[in-house]
Amino acid sequence: MPHEVRSLIDDRPRDGAFRIHRDAYLDPSVFALERERLFAGGWVYVGHESQVRAPHDHLAVSLADVPVVVMRDGDGRLGCFHNRCRHKGMLVCLPGRGNRRFHACPYHAWVVDSGGRNVSIKDDEQAAYGADFGSRCHGLEPVAAFGNYRGFLFASLSATTRTLDEYLGDARVFIDLIVDQSPDGVELVPGGVTYTFAANWKHQIENSIDAYHFTSTHPSYLRLLDRRARAPQRTDVTAAVWQGDGGREVEQSMGAFGLRNGHALVWTDSPAERHPLYAGRDAVRERVGETRLRWMFRTRQFNVFPNLQLASNAALQMRVIRPLAVDLTEVSAWCVAPVGEPREARRRRLRQFEDFFNPSGLATPDDTVMYEGLQAGLAAGSDPWSQAGARGLAHALEGADEHARELGIDPLQSVHGPFAMADESILRPIYRNWVERLSGGESR
Ligand code: FES
Ligand SMILES: [Fe+2]
Structure with missing residues (x-):
């Protein structure tokens, strides 16, 4: 191993510094360690x-x-x-x-x-x-x-890890926000899609909680949303992934939680009336209460580290990440839906899901092109450091903020600010956990 794993992260809180070394994405020996410690050694x-x-x-x-x-x-x-x-x-x-x-x-x-x-x-x-x-x-x-x-199945090839409940910790609260959308839980809609991209798996982990790229990586999608807004009768697909209105609602707020064990969540406010749950909100409120209902309407990009992603917006997408090589990753994607959802709501959900996600959707191809460009570009230049992780750092709080407290969770880091802040500091607790586990320690 050419590096001590710890040298792959430049983490100096007192100087307001957080950077990631390119070898975290490029070095096959780091990848071998990830397979051993994260994928074979944990949940x-x-x-x-x-x-x-x-x-x-x-x-x-x-x-x-x-x-x-x-x-x-x-x-x-x-x-x-x-x-x-x-x-x-x-x-x-x-x-x-x-x-x-x-x-x-x-x-x-x-x-x-x-x-x-x-x-x-x-x-x-x-x-x-x-x-x-x-x-x-x-x-x-x-x-x-x-x-x-609650229906999400996890395995570990190593006998030394903690119980699943201990491993998931506060991530359970966000799984609950998905499962409790129906009294009968959620199901995968038949018809998963599997594709690969020629880049490191962690680009997928990072991108799903990266609000910063949305307006610059997906301009053709945003133009399409604008056109639809001018001719709304032509389509019932209206909602973007990060915002309800294609980037215009800049006064929106966003926040992020870095949970224990590498799990993370980024949330934004979204117009509740566009959510598939809106029509049946009274019954859901009765079951889960006002606070959790409000959180169900929020857009949530959620990583259960290391290989599960749940994107909750107008649709509900699940991605499963399978790293194949340091520069090759397989992703399988599914639409998740409440069991017993009315036919018309299911139809709308599927149209929203197909619109944005998957290799045939309007956004996923943009993202995978970026991952492959990152993988190639990171090898260039004399500076080995990626600057990802700096945005939002000045607002990052150790522990819980008011939003975490209302959910009763105890994150390692909370961030809250205007949507345009587009926090990237959420990478810090993720990579701190990554370093701990790759160095052979139990994560916190
Ligand atoms: S019966 Fe399975 S390998 Fe022979
Ligand atoms: Fe994207």
């Missing part, structure tokens, strides 16, 4: 319960490069296993979803049931196995830890 999002709703449903995914499979057995119990046949190591389930009571390995047809237990070894009677064979486990190996927070 990582694996799937949503709505993808494995019925008995014998399964969902095969990869945590960075380790294939795992989430299964629901015949009694309704969920488990998460290494997707590896105990015979010679074949993938037992192909990537994706399915429903099977039994999984026969495609290679030599050893069979496990939907609880991961081996139920058959082909031609067992004639096998003449050595004495040791019978003492081996022939079923799927459970991952070291598996947890379910």
Whole structure:
């Protein structure tokens, strides 16, 4: 490793300095450490319960490069296993979803049931196995830890991490703000989209909470919003991701919370009447109270570190990040929706979702072009430091501000200011956590 990991962050609070070294994005040895300490060594999002709703449903995914499979057995119990046949190591389930009571390995047809237990070894009677064979486990190996927070499923390949509740901490409050939109919770709308970009995964982490880029990276989208505003009858897709009115409501305020363990959230005020929940607000208010209802109407860009992003605005998008190499990242995106949502509201939600997000949307391609440009550009020049992290620093508070207090959370850092401040200081608690974990410590 050419660097001490700590030297990748220039963090001098007394001087009002915070910078990130380009090798955090460019160095393959840093990437190898991230895989080991963040993706194999901690809690990582694996799937949503709505993808494995019925008995014998399964969902095969990869945590960075380790294939795992989430299964629901015949009694309704969920488990998460290494997707590896105990015979010679074949993938037992192909990537994706399915429903099977039994999984026969495609290679030599050893069979496990939907609880991961081996139920058959082909031609067992004639096998003449050595004495040791019978003492081996022939079923799927459970991952070291598996947890379910309100339908969001997380796994850890390492037995040494904290409980899922401890890991999520205050991030649970923001998951609640999503799940409580319906008395029956939320579901992934069928039809996820997966794409890759040739850049480091952390550009995606940073961009989702980067309000600063919105007006300059997405001008064609903003022009389109303007045109729609002049001919509103032509479309029912009206809302932008950061603002309700395509950048004109500059008096809006914004804020950010840096939570423990690298989770972070950026919020902005948005016109409540454009939110899909607005029509049914009285019932939601009764269930969650006035304060939480107000927070549900706010635009929230939320990272559950390291691989889950939930963007809440007129639509609700979930992204799952899978780093493939230091300069290659896969993203899978889904529309999230309240269970039992009226048909017309679901239709509007889907149109909003398709409009902005995904490779075919009006904004995601702009962003991915920026990530690839960043990856190339960061290698140039004699100054190794990225200036990201400085904006908003003078307003950054240690601990909770009034907005955090009304939600009852205890963040490491809170920021609040006009929308145009477009805080970037929220990167500081994220990268402090990143440095701690890459250096081998437990994060705070
Ligand atoms: S590798 Fe699975 S049965 Fe042989
Ligand atoms: Fe963007």
